[in-house]
Amino acid sequence: MNKAKRRTVIAGNWKMNKTPSETTALINEMKPLVKDADCDVVLCVPFVDIAAAIEASKGSNIRIGAENVHFKESGAYTGEVSAKMLKECGVEYVVIGHSERRQYFGETDQTVNLRTLAALNGGLKAIVCVGETLEQRELGYTETLLKYQTKMALTNVTAEQLKNVIIAYEPVWAIGTGVTATAEQADEGNGFVRSAIEEVYGKDVAETVTVQYGGSMNAKNADELLSKVNVDGGLIGGASLKAEDFSIIVKAANK
Numbered sequence: 001m002n003k004a005k006r007r008t009v010i011a012g013n014w015k016m017n018k019t020p021s022e023t024t025a026l027i028n029e030m031k032p033l034v035k036d037a038d039c040d041v042v043l044c045v046p047f048v049d050i051a052a053a054i055e056a057s058k059g060s061n062i063r064i065g066a067e068n069v070h071f072k073e074s075g076a077y078t079g080e081v082s083a084k085m086l087k088e089c090g091v092e093y094v095v096i097g098h099s100e101r102r103q104y105f106g107e108t109d110q111t112v113n114l115r116t117l118a119a120l121n122g123g124l125k126a127i128v129c130v131g132e133t134l135e136q137r138e139l140g141y142t143e144t145l146l147k148y149q150t151k152m153a154l155t156n157v158t159a160e161q162l163k164n165v166i167i168a169y170e171p172v173w174a175i176g177t178g179v180t181a182t183a184e185q186a187d188e189g190n191g192f193v194r195s196a197i198e199e200v201y202g203k204d205v206a207e208t209v210t211v212q213y214g215g216s217m218n219a220k221n222a223d224e225l226l227s228k229v230n231v232d233g234g235l236i237g238g239a240s241l242k243a244e245d246f247s248i249i250v251k252a253a254n255k
């Protein structure tokens with residue numbers, strides 16, 4: 001297992017937080033703190049904050065992502081945003097299938113797959129989220145579920161397109177709860193994701209895919225989580241809303 005074969009990516013997922021003016025202020029605060037990062041630094045922000053985020057991050061090493069994308073290029077889909085629209089705004093990444101979307105907005109493995117294909121076909125990098133609930137973990141379904149969700153999300157994604165896919169393992173019970181998976185649990189979950197990729201695309205390809213951990217990653221636990229062989233970065237919620245905390249996580253990834 002060779003961690004050097006893949007990029008480490010630290011991404012913030014702001015969720016439904018920050019107005020455009022708050023976005024400008026936060027990115028201006030973050031820029032000097034993360035400028036020496038030895039990993040990719042991404043901030044995924046609400047649609048209405050994208051213009052401010054792109055403007056504020058200009059000339060820096062911060063890349064901007066969205067938090068969702070629709071699977072059609074255009075049409076009668078009130079309230080939705082296409083990959084083409086995001087791309088034209090300067091967006092490079094998009095979070096797909098976050099557990100909050102699966103839980104509150106009827107996102108399914110099928111729609112996650114369609115959105116992933118739309119993002120890739122539209123020239124965006126997809127950060128695809130998978131993860132088990134506490135109940136599923138306690139029933140012993142973690143491995144089966146993570147492999148299923150990963151394979152479903154990647155249906156019809158070619159090995160070439162996979163170069164633009166990041167998978168984020170986010171155990172639902174660890175999101176926003178302050179309960180972090182232990183470094184061993186994170187490594188194991190990420191390992192299940194990687195074996196699912198290996199089963200479809202082979203070992204050589206699987207070793208090159210960035211698999212992030214997400215779920216209460218913070219300035220204190222990032223070091224240990226990121227030291228694990230299968231943890232190639234983080235998808236960070238709460239701690240990505242604080243410049244100092246986020247920069248400490250970025251620095252932990254540099255080691």
Ligand code: 13P
Nearest residue numbers: 013175176215216237238
């Ligand atoms: P928290 O870091 O707030 O637990 O959120 C994790 C997450 O859902 C990132 O997508």
